[in-house]
Amino acid sequence: MVILMFLIGLVTALVGSIAGLGGGVILVPALLFLGDQLSTFDWVTPQSIVGISLVVMIFTGMSSTLSYLKHDRVDKKIGYVFLIGSVPGGIIGSWLNQFFKTDMFSLLFGCIMIVVSLLFFIPRKTPGTYLFNRGLKREKVIEGTTYTYQMPIFFGLVLSLGVGLLSGLLGIGGGSLMVPAMILLFNIPAHIATATSMFMILFASISSSATHIFLGHVEWAYTLYFIPGAYLGGTLGARVNRYLKGQAVEWFLRVLLILIGIRLIWQGIG
Template identity: 55%
Template sequence: MIYFISLCIGILTAFTGSLVGLGGGMILIPILLVLNKFVPAFSWATPQTVVGISLVVIVFTALSSTISYIKQGQVDKKSGFQFLIGSIPGGIVGSWLNQYVPSEHFTLYFGALMIFMSLLLFIKREEKEKPALQKGSYRSITFKGQTYEYAVNIWLAIIIAFIVGMLSGLFGIGGGAVMVPAMILIFGFPPQVATATSMFMIFFVSLFSAGTHALLGHLEWQYVLIFIPAAWIGGKLGAFTNQKLTGETVSRILRFILIIVGVRLIIEGMG
């Protein structure tokens, strides 16, 4: 029964994470920690173990959804690789810090950040604001018959990506909760391209972060092997559903999830 429950949880979190580009860790981790507290069969789900498993799940969620997104032409691979310059080192640093820093001390502030990012997504970008980063590298991508134009400032992208990578390794999240809003608000990415490019980046970041946690002995492999196929299935379903939605709908779902997760983190941090 515990394996079936784990499979269902894995599919649900991977689906949600893939749908809006979050990775799924922000949903998986609190669920497993609650089960650890109230269900004896989940006594193995300690904070370090949960973070490690979460990152493995995110690897396969991101891989399966990224394959689907690339086939649909939603991924800005050039920008994705530029973001990786900062996010991979950040992920390694965050994973290393995880064993020394009690991350629960940061939940209050991290929750507040999620609420702040969700509120920022209510801001409508006007057409005249799109070339705001003229000094950045020009981008153009055609998706669903519409061409989108935006610019990426490489140094700003690296700094933001490093912070996102560090949060990923430290908290066991994909980092999309910060990366997707940043792509939309700062660089002018269309929501669906931001989601797809975020998952592309998250795959590589989580791969390095999960590897670090594995070397530190933070994985329960018998459960990892259950969550891997769940992540693959959920990731595919999430990417498929994303392609059927409008950019505004994706943004609304992202705002809703950020608010819910942010409130939960704030309550946890105040507890």
């Protein structure tokens, strides 16, 4: 079981870091499935899953953020705006988590994943054009290419508050919602969006996990086995991301979210 938990931490962090999800979007359904299928995972509850997921995402976020910062992929100003909203949202969501039952938890999580995956099929605005005419204008140069984008600060705060709430409630790290929002609403390039998402997830996970620790939702006897794999996976995922085209990252994310969403909806209904 120890090796299995290490591998789960590694794979979820690797995938999550590549797409800017944080890994919770994979770890949560994986533990829900194992809790149903294996007696060695009979300790699994919706609350313990979310608590473990958020603690593990601290280390996924830490390792991947360090790698992304080293290559100047993170937009820290945008990230700071998101943190102002996501931190209190995460605390509120973590508190609300204790009122959810397993079936409702799975069904809600699955529906959210399907909706988010469909958002990626919305036609993209051309580079350099903005959905919003006002806001924080940003310009970033990556490997000789200049990217410009814009985000209204108030809208970013409200969005991150809602995403933070869902993150604390579902243990998904917020990236599965924030990355599509950054790409589709603010026209932020995929590589910058994923890196900035991991930066936000690092700090948001700290506040959300603190609430779950206080509520006694974290099973430390099992959590510690996920952390080494998650740290390694986060570093590897950030490296792989640098060699992928933005379109490849988006298609990877679409397929992944649809599959996870279908699986969880089926589990919630059943």
